[in-house]
Amino acid sequence: MDGNLKSSDPLSITIAPYSGRPIRVSSGDFIRITDRQGQQVSDLWAFVVGDTLDWLSTSQTRDINESLFPAVGQSFYSDKGRPLLTLVEDGSPGPHDMLFPACNSALFERVGRPGHPNCRDNLLLAMQEEGISLPFVPDPVDFFQNSLPSADGRLNVFASINPPGGFVVLRTECDLLLVVTACSVDFHPTNGDRCTEIDVTVSPSHGHR
Numbered sequence: 063m064d065g066n067l068k069s070s071d072p073l074s075i076t077i078a079p080y081s082g083r084p085i086r087v088s089s090g091d092f093i094r095i096t097d098r099q100g101q102q103v104s105d106l107w108a109f110v111v112g113d114t115l116d117w118l119s120t121s122q123t124r125d126i127n128e129s130l131f132p133a134v135g136q137s138f139y140s141d142k143g144r145p146l147l148t149l150v151e152d153g154s155p156g157p158h159d160m161l162f163p164a165c166n167s168a169l170f171e172r173v174g175r176p177g178h179p180n181c182r183d184n185l186l187l188a189m190q191e192e193g194i195s196l197p198f199v200p201d202p203v204d205f206f207q208n209s210l211p212s213a214d215g216r217l218n219v220f221a222s223i224n225p226p227g228g229f230v231v232l233r234t235e236c237d238l239l240l241v242v243t244a245c246s247v248d249f250h251p252t253n254g255d256r257c258t259e260i261d262v263t264v265s266p267s268h269g270h271r
């Protein structure tokens with residue numbers, strides 16, 4: 063499986079724990095991201111690959127939607143303010159984070175685990191597989207991440223409350239290169255106490271499972 067999709071071919075991908083995958087999708091496709099075992103955060107990036115690169119921007123999305131978090135019916139917008147994806151169904155209790163960066167090598171070094179797998183490196187690796195060398199890393203959408211801010215502005219990450227099989231469905235608004243990860247944080251609390259897989263299905267219709 064090469065991650066490329068013809069418009070009529072449903073595609074199912076399992077993203078192994080501690081890893082990420084590039085997935086090319088077409089305008090109008092439906093992307094279902096399922097947390098098979100529960101409490102597993104999945105990071106999503108989206109890129110418009112053309113003469114110039116555009117990408118899903120969580121800050122533009124917060125600004126245009128006037129919200130810290132995504133809701134059904136709202137879109138995710140690019141750095142240039144273009145709608146890239148729309149959240150059409152939320153089969154999870156949420157919340158979904160748009161405030162944090164991806165987990166990264168510096169984070170794991172701070173907790174005494176140098177060299178640990180992380181979503182940032184998994185993104186860069188996935189993009190390299192697509193022949194793209196990123197000079198920067200946009201912040202991802204962190205599906206199923208339980209990190210609502212406190213009223214006083216503090217940001218804490220708690221264990222995900224997503225149950226086994228919790229999912230989201232996105233509709234693509236243009237041709238995109240997605241990167242989806244199964245987050246690599248394996249110390250309490252983000253993903254519970256362990257990292258598990260994420261299932262992704264790409265289909266030309268919303269009803270496909």
Ligand SMILES: [Zn+2]
Nearest residue numbers: 165181245246
């Ligand atoms: Zn992560």
